[in-house]
Amino acid sequence: MSNTEAELKLRLADPTCLNTLLNSSLLKELSTQPVYKQLLDTTYYDTPDQRLLKSRLSYRLRLADSHWTATVKADGTSDGGLHQRAEYNMEVANPLPTLMPFMLTDIGARLTAAVGEMPLEPIFRTRFERHILNLTAPDGSKIELALDDGEILAGDKQQKLLELELELKSGQPQALIWLGAALADEFPLLPEQDSKLYRAAMLSGITDGLGQDNPLPSPLKKSSGSQPAQQVLGQMIIYHLHAIIRAQQAYLANPDGIEEVHEFRIAFRRLRALVQLAKPLLPNEEYTAWQTKLTAWSYKLAHVRDLDVFSLIWDEITCAVTTTLPQQARKSALTALVADKCQSSRANLYTEIATGQCTPVLLGLWSFIENCPAQAATEPQPTCKKFVLERLTYWLARFLKQGDELDINDLSAAHELRIASKRLRYTVESLAPILPDNTRLLTKRLEQLQNLLGQIQDTAFTPQLLQELVKASASRLTHHDAGLITGWQLAKATAAIESWDTAWAKVKKAAAKAKKLKPLENTDSNKRSPEL
CATH class of the missing domain: 2.40.320.10 (Hypothetical Protein Pfu-838710-001)
Structure with missing residues (x-):
């Protein structure tokens, strides 16, 4: 049989x-x-x-x-x-x-x-x-x-x-x-x-x-653009849920792996971006509930990832100091504190993941999307390509306005722009088969911008963490090391700020070349894409 x-x-x-x-x-x-x-x-x-x-x-x-x-x-x-x-x-x-x-x-x-x-x-x-x-x-x-x-x-x-x-x-x-x-x-x-x-x-x-x-393989093909938007985006959301589950299993197999945490976090970000894109097609109350749950797990992963990045930067600094001033080489007072903090945060995350606390969110959202009824509408459901282009056009217009108005020294505003650039980039990458080829340059420029803003954003994460670490240490050398890493990051952030105008000009040029994503003349289309 x-x-x-x-x-x-x-x-x-x-x-x-x-x-x-x-x-x-x-x-x-x-x-x-x-x-x-x-x-x-x-x-x-x-x-x-x-x-x-x-x-x-x-x-x-x-x-x-x-x-x-x-x-x-x-x-x-x-x-x-x-x-x-x-x-x-x-x-x-x-x-x-x-x-x-x-x-x-x-x-x-x-x-x-x-x-x-x-x-x-x-x-x-x-x-x-x-x-x-x-x-x-x-x-x-x-x-x-x-x-x-x-x-x-x-x-x-x-x-x-x-x-x-x-x-x-x-x-x-x-x-x-x-x-x-x-x-x-x-x-x-x-x-x-x-x-x-x-x-x-x-x-x-x-x-x-x-x-x-x-x-x-990804269910998205070039021909998917002519299919109903809710059907195709539902399939893509489930596809990215599967990617998170694969990333979760890889993480559990190597919970101390920096790349495993990073890939796990990115998988969540890609899914969140896609769910945000599909927001008008989903029941509002359920959308808000699922997005809140996804965001909570993203923050847990982001915290561990931020500590990993901080640890790598500190390793880079101590290596540079040892190489440049070998006569002043000593065991860093901050190193053990950073390692303990990383280990503690990793242990907490591992316990939550290994005991299945994320599973209800992943399987629950999967079940919800599989069974989500089509939204009642007085007009026919839009095709996937039409819906996606309208949504991305709206996002891109808001993103460009946000960047044009940015005070690069405002760390909070720079962080918000970085989040918007990630959302836009990950969504465009996920939906590439139904988008014009000229969006590839845009994703490249968005990634470069994301990295530059990340160097600036590191200076916002550092003070609070250093305050915790210094408070936990009785050594004066810890204050010395805290000043060292603060100065190092400020120097990198200053260099990034000086590159801001050039990087932003490249993003705007790439956006202008993404012909089908230019702001629509019909403002009614943009009204169907509410602010997120």
Whole structure:
């Protein structure tokens, strides 16, 4: 039997809530029978040189309730923990690996081409107790909830396995996201991007040539411009939600990585910009609530990122001082304080992310966008290209006015302009396929402006942080170091301020070349794009 499997995988961050989850009031409302258990012992097979894995195929034999089942899975995508792949299941009489039962299926020829005459041998196992509930979602979709508690075994290595699988038996995939979001509101859950197969291969050390499940490509094509705006932008918002979930998993794998935090933060900024663009298409109250939640997480990530940047600047300064004045080299009084502050902030962020506190926002927004009804309108829904050009034209006009009126010595105003430049840049980059080619220069100039304003903005972040650090130290040398970094940053900010006129002139020139984003003569169009 073959079918396309669709399941949402969620890692349970706290094993102590397993029983509480299974007995939650939500699941009792949706379940059609009590929880039942199975002990599943599964062995995966491949050729000695992993031909199946390298061909994006897998073969396994599973023992459950005294019955053996052979399963072949093919290809697959993973987006935000939602896994979809072709699956072929055959009941077999014994645990001897053979591809013969699949030869009459449409995967048979591909299996033969991959394996040839090579023997199949065991490569790793999974062994777990599965708690199963059959559920009916409010929209009528049938879902099998399987909570797996056990381990992955690869030679003498093992890894704990504790995950929730929500598998769609019939109905709409959106029901999986709705249920995942509802459960994440109550329990510590994390979207799981990697299949059991991939985690087992990682544990075995045989991932050479084996890729993770591929995320789906961007749904935006040039032809998308003629489609309804709400449909296309909804797809793009979900696409960027998936990017955040991938960035979150990369961060959790390396929480001390500066780049991982940075990419995680940028993924949030890109999503926020896109949601802001779509504001007129969304119910206002719900829009405000979701944007508030996204902003709160962006600030948490921004705080850690700002500390990372501060730490890097301090390292740069101490290195320069040591190189220039080696006779005055000493252990900095500020270094340990900065390191402690960074470590504390990172630990707090990691705890919040690792315990699934961000998951209700990500899955909740995903479910909301999937099920968001089209706004009632007395006129036809605009095409995506028309809507996007009108919104970006409005944003660009406001941005240019904001920059023309800026007092570059006003740090608060400079910060607001930097935020506006990021929003504009990230949105134009995300929607590039339906925009004129001449917007590329504009995004380049916006990025340069963003970096210049960042150097100025660093001087606004530093005083408050230094005040905290100096207060926590009894050493006079800390005051010396605080003065050193303040002077260093002021010097860089002064240089950036001197470059402001040139940088802004380049941005305005690039904006003028983005022909289809020039301010519209029809002011009624701009009125449909309210201030954000």
